[in-house]
Amino acid sequence: MDLIIGKGPLLSERTTLRLGGRALAEVSVGSEAGFDRLAGELARLGGRPLVLGWGSNLLAKDGELDLLLVRPQFEQGPEVVGEVQGKILVRCGAGVRLPLLLGWAARHGLSGLEGLAGIPGSVGGAVAMNAGSYGVSFCQAMTRARIWTPERGLVWLAPDGYDCAYRHFKPRHHGESGLFIVTEVELVLTSGTSEAVRSVMRANLARKKASQPITLATAGCVYKNPEGNSAGRLLDQAGFRGRRLGGMGFSELHANFLANYSGGTAGQALELLEEAWAKVLDLFGVSLELEVKVVG
Numbered sequence: 001m002d003l004i005i006g007k008g009p010l011l012s013e014r015t016t017l018r019l020g021g022r023a024l025a026e027v028s029v030g031s032e033a034g035f036d037r038l039a040g041e042l043a044r045l046g047g048r049p050l051v052l053g054w055g056s057n058l059l060a061k062d063g064e065l066d067l068l069l070v071r072p073q074f075e076q077g078p079e080v081v082g083e084v085q086g087k088i089l090v091r092c093g094a095g096v097r098l099p100l101l102l103g104w105a106a107r108h109g110l111s112g113l114e115g116l117a118g119i120p121g122s123v124g125g126a127v128a129m130n131a132g133s134y135g136v137s138f139c140q141a142m143t144r145a146r147i148w149t150p151e152r153g154l155v156w157l158a159p160d161g162y163d164c165a166y167r168h169f170k171p172r173h174h175g176e177s178g179l180f181i182v183t184e185v186e187l188v189l190t191s192g193t194s195e196a197v198r199s200v201m202r203a204n205l206a207r208k209k210a211s212q213p214i215t216l217a218t219a220g221c222v223y224k225n226p227e228g229n230s231a232g233r234l235l236d237q238a239g240f241r242g243r244r245l246g247g248m249g250f251s252e253l254h255a256n257f258l259a260n261y262s263g264g265t266a267g268q269a270l271e272l273l274e275e276a277w278a279k280v281l282d283l284f285g286v287s288l289e290l291e292v293k294v295v296g
Helices: 032-045 098-107 123-128 194-211 231-237 266-284
Strands: 003-007 025-029 048-051 058-060 067-072 079-084 087-093 142-149 153-157 162-165 168-171 181-191 218-221 248-250 257-260 293-295
Touching: 003 032, 025 032, 032 067, 032 153, 058 266, 067 181, 098 123, 098 194, 123 181, 231 266, 248 266, 257 266
Parallel strands: 025 067, 048 067, 058 293
Antiparallel strands: 003 025, 079 087, 087 181, 142 153, 142 181, 162 168, 218 257, 248 257
């Protein structure tokens, strides 16, 4: 499978928040050869490309959406490919689920990703948002990323070829379109014992289960933490813990998680987010920045 073009699905079937109307089409890229046709097919189909892994960190709007879903299907690895200065070099496809990568690392006693335990999504998504938790971010472990852009094609980028920050990743010199697709990553991990790595992952996962609604339909944290502060704490103090509107609501466990409890709509979600943003600004003078990506 190089490139497959299918009918546009409902975004509610492709995102962890279970929201969103129908896209124009869905384009699956299954090999690097598929990129030879991708730019031309996107231009032919029209609409705005949205690169989609496992659909976390997204809030898709209701109705008919002018979106082309691009699904990278690079699920090779993870595998050990070498050693660098006493550390283990691992290569992994962007379509691999992040929990699968962490489970593999634990079985092989490879340390460096333990803080990401409990985060859903794909490896590509973890790169695109520089996923992180408990003092660990994905970019910290990444030494190279293989990335396609319409302007440059496929290239391997070292850290001096991209910008990484808190919940941010962007290739440098990646062209006017702004479109990029991660196909593969290389990570440097530290060799340890399986039991030690599992122990830290279990502890981190237990902390998440106790403080975050990881069993509900959410997109993860909806607002970024302001410098020196906590978005969840501000939302809690503003009275939004457990606040509901229709089928949507802020979690009673953690106020920075918006959950689809039953039959929620993007309209309800956006109204809640706007209300919360305005209240926090009014009470504390803090303008919260969205972490969840609103598309549509």
